[in-house]
Amino acid sequence: MKQPIIQQIPSNIYFGNIDNPLRGTNLIDPPIIHEDKYNWIRDDSRTEKKVLDFLNDENEYTRYIMEDREQEVENIYTELLSNIKEDYDSYPFPPSFHNWDSDYYYFTRTIKDHNYPLHCRIHMKTQEEEILLDENKEAEGHNTFSLTGFKLNNNQTIMSYGIDLNGSEKYKLKIINIKDKTEIAHNIPELVYCSYFWYDNTIYYSQGNDQNKMYQIWKYNIITQENEKIYEETEELFSVGIGMSNNREISNNPNDDVYLFIHSSSVETTKIYYFTHHDSKNIHLITPPRKDLKYDVEFHENKFLITTNKDDCRNFKVMTCDINNTHEDNWKEFIPYNEDICIEDITPLSNYLIVEYKQDGNNFIQVVPYIKGKYYFNNSYFIDIDDEIKNIGVAKTIYRSDKIIYHHTSLKKPATFYEYNLTTREEKLLRVKEVPNYDESLYQTERIFAESHDGTQVPMSVIYRKDMFKKDGSNPLYLYGYGSYGITIDPNFRSSIMPLLNRGFVYVIGHVRGGAFLGYKWFEAGKMKNKMNTFLDFIACAEHVIKEKYTSKKQITMEGRSAGGLLVGACTVLRPDLFKSVIAGVPFVDVMNTMCDPSIPLTIPEWEQWGNPNQQEFYDYIKQYSPYDNIKHEEYPNVLALGGLNDPRVGYWEPAKFIAKLREHNTNPNSLLLLKTEMEQGHFGQTARYIYLKELAFDYSFVLKTYQSLDVSEDSKDSKDSKDSKDSKDSKDSVCFDDNACK
8 A cells, every 4th residue: 555645735824913903902903824734734623625535545555554554553452451450449439528437438440341430329328329321332333432520429429420422522401309310400501621529419510611721610500500600710821710619518507618719810810719609699809800810729727828929929929818818918928939949739628737848850749737827837747758759749638627538659660559547647558559460570660860951960760670771772661751730740650561571672751841740940941931841851861862872773662742742853853863752742833833823722721831823923933843843855764643633732734734744854764654533533542541551552462563683582472571551642631540530
């Protein structure tokens, strides 16, 4: 089968003033015109026959090129599956509004040969189990299925959840009477991202506009079936959400105040309103917004605790104010600023304050006693773990309790849950995630640093199999990165990488600027006009592992998804000589064209992440790195670009156009440039766990095909040390502690 010929139809793209008020201010005038030969691939309706035929032809070509690896895909799939405990229950917890003495605890159950979990509960006194919802039955007859937002009302008589059947991330909400499993009719519209929660007999939810920007907050009374709009955000850069104070558990004290918070924020500015459930018409603004002031709010004992960057505290400090006097001028120092740590979350309990923070890439938990109206910082202490990587986080707290559940994980340590008594400091091991056929002693982890272009030391987390590692440059290396939105790729246990490690790959996470591995300042150093740092950091990581002989030139595969796809796409065109192969998942590679067009979902709010190329300063800057715009006649590495036709976050046309233009300009006759588009999926690909594993095996087989000499041997096929599972294909940029939770 011959490689498809991709038609070229020149069209003009305008940057600057084209009489569209949504394009912003200070526009380039007259506009700059780019010719785009592949703009025809974009079809917002996803129905144009010519476009669908093109995508199907490319899929068929990719299948043809990869058909010689079908057995290898099966081998890797079997290997991945052999390390999953297929019959598995997540750890049970009481529901959000109840204490540890709740009659029911809830968990999910996965069953062998079933793609989706069951939602269950156990009666803590009788130990009787009840299946509330079988996702597999809901998914019957659907090629695309995503269920999220499984929640309960306060008295645990009603359950609700959202279903998306096309990958658009617009969810139809189902409300079910638990006792007789009958569906309760309601008037709630489709929910973008399924953002909602229960309180009393009320559902509070966020709603998105046509561009999927969250702009409204509503409440719905399940008894009267009335919707009431509480708030609407009219500023284009701002998106909204709603949350509750942590003292939300059901209490017999009628004087307990529970506050709801409306968060309206852009990348640079925060607005927060507060109100009570019984008076949602009377909402109060914490403080007038001003550019560059960011903050978050919690409530504790008649005070608001405010985590903020005020006074140029870019890694955040905590301040406090009286609930009746919340203006910024009245905020008082509470936890002073420490440049070396980044405060990530504070959780007030009735007798303690839990502070989660990051330092030098590690995650810590600090416990501050609260006794008779006073916080005793001098008697505070840290929950510690015997591991050089302190990757610790809170899993569950109850406001009126001295008991918490926390977890720990690292690249070679499966997620481990502990029960911890904050008063006695006694600890009990609850569970270590079971990974069949896994021997931790076979693997070595390291933290190394690369010097970037400006002298900055960029951390990397490394894991490899000790008996297969030779520090002589002979090992292949798999370099993973993200580097945007302040999202941290922590060195969590990733069972899905074991087929690589067991074939001699060194696996490396490059913690580049643009993420928040070293704090919020690390994020700010990799966005807007600092964005080039992200790509140059990643290139420095590649150069360092070559220099230190972890691998050698042209032995590196790099992977990134979404904004991580931008990272690997930019590095592909900036330094194609460094890399052997590239996995670009739903890659944001057409940055200039996407960011100039306010009709594309999420473009306008993103201007404070990337800049607006309709303005000269950002046109000039983004043009330096936008992958699609920097492709030139060059020898490019092997690239597998993955897209989802219904993706609302990164248009399917971005990876398609990227491959089209790479083929046009590539001077390397031996490189594979393949496009694979999921025709019924969205941004996160397959949610069915067995199909997901097949997709992952396919991706790995592409990588191995490009190395050839790393074909699977009988020894490696039968290796007992390979492993797991449903780590999110996007990484979801977070750890997945239970197989069932990885959707």
